[in-house]
Amino acid sequence: xxxxxxxxxxxxxxxxxxxxxxxxxxxxxxxxxxxxxxxxxxxxxxxxxxxxxxxxxxxxxxxxxxxxxxxxxxxxxxxxxxxxxxxxxxxxxxxxxxxxxxxxxxxxxxxxxxxxxxxxxxxxxxxxxxxxxxxxxxxxxxxxxxxxxxxxxxxxxxxx
Numbered sequence: 001x002x003x004x005x006x007x008x009x010x011x012x013x014x015x016x017x018x019x020x021x022x023x024x025x026x027x028x029x030x031x032x033x034x035x036x037x038x039x040x041x042x043x044x045x046x047x048x049x050x051x052x053x054x055x056x057x058x059x060x061x062x063x064x065x066x067x068x069x070x071x072x073x074x075x076x077x078x079x080x081x082x083x084x085x086x087x088x089x090x091x092x093x094x095x096x097x098x099x100x101x102x103x104x105x106x107x108x109x110x111x112x113x114x115x116x117x118x119x120x121x122x123x124x125x126x127x128x129x130x131x132x133x134x135x136x137x138x139x140x141x142x143x144x145x146x147x148x149x150x151x152x153x154x155x156x157x158x159x160x
Contacts (some may be wrong), residue, residue, distance in 0.1 A: 025058030029135070033155025037074060038140075041149045045074040045083060048151050054091055054105075064093040068105040068123075072141070074151070084112040085143060087121045101127040101135075109143045119145025133159035 030053045037045040050073065056066035068091040074083040089107025096102070104124045111118035120143070127137035134156065141151040 025064060026056065028055050028160045029053070029157045030160065031135075031155055031157035033137075033139075033153045035141070035151045035153030037150065038152055039150040040147045041074065041083075041151065044080055045076050045149075048072060048074040048153065050153070050155075052155060052157060054157075056091065056093060062095045064091075064095070064103075066091040066093075068107070072109070072151070074149075081113055081115075083116060083149065085109040085116070085118060085121075086112055087123075087143075089121055089123070093127075099129045101129075103127070117145055119143045119149070127157070135159070 030051070033050045033052060035048045035050075036042070037048060050070055052068070052070040054066055054068040054070075056064040058064050068087065068089045070087055072083075072085040072087065076082050087105070087107060087109040089105040091103065091105045093101050093103035102125070104122065106122045109118045109121035121141075122144075123139050123141045125137050125139040127135045129135050135158075137155050137157065139153050139155070141153055143149040
């Protein structure tokens with residue numbers, strides 16, 4: 001029993017020290033992106049634009065977690081309607097330096113237009129802070145459901 005209590009105390013102290021090192025980097029970000037379809041998507045769509053909205057909490061000096069959402073519209077070839085998605089995802093960012101970040105969003109993209117079922121959503125991303133509150137990024141966005149709807153995108157985010 002004493003060992004269990006000691007283990008619980010050590011665990012709680014460890015957790016407190018981890019969260020005691022968090023950085024006040026909590027932030028709301030919103031921005032725009034544009035890109036080209038690749039793979040299966042390139043056969044049915046020609047260009048994509050989107051809006052990104054996310055909120056991150058600084059867990060440590062080099063690590064953030066958060067929530068990500070937005071809107072993606074892929075302009076289809078003439079015989080199809082545009083493809084529209086609303087992604088809802090968890091988000092992770094790693095900061096090797098202040099200016100440079102790596103991360104990923106993982107979740108589900110809800111298909112908005114008729115006949116679009118949506119699917120599993122993932123988006124690896126690389127970002128660069130050009131100012132204290134402006135980020136440029138490149139990403140690969142994929143929505144999987146009986147095939148992959150893939151996009152290579154570039155975007156800009158503004159910190160609020």
